Every structure is written in structure tokens, then in C-alpha cells.
Amino acid sequence: xxxxxxxxxxxxxxxxxxxxxxxxxxxxxxxxxxxxxxxxxxxxxxxxxxxxxxxxxxxxxxxxxxxxxxxxxxxxxxxxxxxxxxxxxxxxxxxxxxxxxxxxxxxxxxxxxx
Amino acid sequence: xxxxxxxxxxxxxxxxxxxxxxxxxxxxxxxxxxxxxxxxxxxxxxxxxxxxxxxxxxxxxxxxxxxxxxxxxxxxxxxxxxxxxxxxxxxxxxxxxxxxxxxxxxxxxxxxxx
Numbered sequence: 192x193x194x195x196x197x198x199x200x201x202x203x204x205x206x207x208x209x210x211x212x213x214x215x216x217x218x219x220x221x222x223x224x225x226x227x228x229x230x231x232x233x234x235x236x237x238x239x240x241x242x243x244x245x246x247x248x249x250x251x252x253x254x255x256x257x258x259x260x261x262x263x264x265x266x267x268x269x270x271x272x273x274x275x276x277x278x279x280x281x282x283x284x285x286x287x288x289x290x291x292x293x294x295x296x297x298x299x300x301x302x303x304x305x
Numbered sequence: 306x307x308x309x310x311x312x313x314x315x316x317x318x319x320x321x322x323x324x325x326x327x328x329x330x331x332x333x334x335x336x337x338x339x340x341x342x343x344x345x346x347x348x349x350x351x352x353x354x355x356x357x358x359x360x361x362x363x364x365x366x367x368x369x370x371x372x373x374x375x376x377x378x379x380x381x382x383x384x385x386x387x388x389x390x391x392x393x394x395x396x397x398x399x400x401x402x403x404x405x406x407x408x409x410x411x412x413x414x415x416x417x418x419x
Contacts, residue, residue: 227409234309234393234409234410234411234412235348235393235409235411235412236409237407237408237409281347281348283347283348293338293350293353294348294350294407295350296340296347296348296349297347298346298347299345299346299347301345
């Protein structure tokens with residue numbers, strides 16, 4: 192069966208420090224991978240998606256970047272965190288290229304930037 | 306651009322029915338979804354409806370779609386305390402057969418009182 196892992200579960204970082212959040216998927220091949228952010232008082236926002244290794248699309252301009260070094264690994268990074276980067280980060284995966292696209296979400300990482 | 310709107314809060318008594326409403330702007334959306342997020346957890350797909358359907362029922366859940374008004378609703382019959390969560394409406398914008406990114410609403414927090 193397929194599973195999705197995210198770590199760490201919680202993270203407290205000072206402003207200006209770097210960030211690396213990792214997401215891995217097991218039990219499926221060539222998944223579409225997604226990073227979402229859920230900020231306090233705001234909805235769920237798609238940050239990045241990837242349809243294959245090394246292929247990253249950014250939905251909104253921001254202080255973050257994403258990379259996909261392996262088929263089932265998706266990394267969210269920042270060189271210098273801002274206060275506004277605080278939020279709940281969710282990784283998700285799906286398969287196929289059709290419009291029907293059930294996405295399966297990981298448990299999330301809660302990031303607090305102080 | 307695409308936009309999905311939901312009311313932020315709903316409070317009901319245990320045993321009553323809950324109705325969560327959602328409006329969307331992209332008339333070309335092909336699939337619409339309801340996701341559930343329990344406290345501190347990722348999102349879980351509850352149900353979905355294809356845009357050529359008016360209604361879909363799955364046990365205690367009933368989804369109604371008014372495509373003319375671009376209005377989607379989720380009815381939970383016999384609401385239980387375990388139904389307390391945030392419910393997200395989402396749509397798949399029609400990018401002509403792409404990987405089907407989801408556009409989410411901000412979520413409706415359902416509180417069930419005993």
C-alpha cells in the first residue's frame with residue numbers, strides 16, 4: 192500500500208535561518224507531488240508541484256524553493272526564513288495525468304518562525 | 306482566475322444534520338471534492354462529484370452540485386462529535402488535461418456540540 196511521510200512533524204526556526212522539509216512516498220511510481228501551505232487564518236495554498244524528477248512548477252512567487260532529486264522524494268527549502276513563512280506545510284501525491292486526481296496528503300509539518 | 310469560497314465556521318448539535326456550502330468560479334471545473342482535516346493531521350478525501358452529476362450520496366454524506374449557480378454543498382446526516390474537523394471544498398480547474406492541480410477553499414470548521 193502507498194504511504195507518504197513528512198518530517199519533521201514540528202519545527203521552530205529563527206528568522207534568517209535555512210529550511211529543509213522532506214517528503215517521501217512509498218508504494219507508487221512516478222507520482223505527481225505537491226507542496227501546500229496552510230497559514231493561520233488563510234486557506235490551503237498550492238506552492239509547488241512536480242510531475243517528474245527535476246521538474247518543478249511554482250504556483251506563487253515566494254521565499255521558498257522545491258526540488259525533486261528522486262522519483263518519490265520532494266524537498267521544500269529556503270535559504271533565509273521570514274516570519275511570514277510560518278504555517279502548516281502539507282505534502283501530497285497523486286498519480287496519472289487525467290482530470291480525476293485524488294490527492295493523498297501527508298501528516299504535515301508545523302513550522303514556526305520566530 | 307479560479308476562486309473557491311466557503312463560510313469559515315459551522316456549529317451544530319450532535320444528531321442534527323450539517324450542511325457546508327461552497328461556491329466556485331471556474332465553470333469549466335470537471336471534478337469537485339470535499340476533504341476533511343482533523344486537528345493536527347493531513348487532509349483526507351471524503352467524497353467527490355463529477356460536474357455532470359447533480360447529487361451523490363455515500364452513507365451519511367450527500368453532495369449536491371448546482372452547476373448553474375456554481376454551488377456545491379456537503380450534507381452530513383446524524384452529525385457526530387467525531388465529525389468535528391475542518392472541511393475543504395476543492396475543484397480541479399480545466400487546464401486541458403494537465404495533472405489536475407486542486408484549488409482549495411479556506412475551509413469550514415465544523416464544531417459538533419454534544
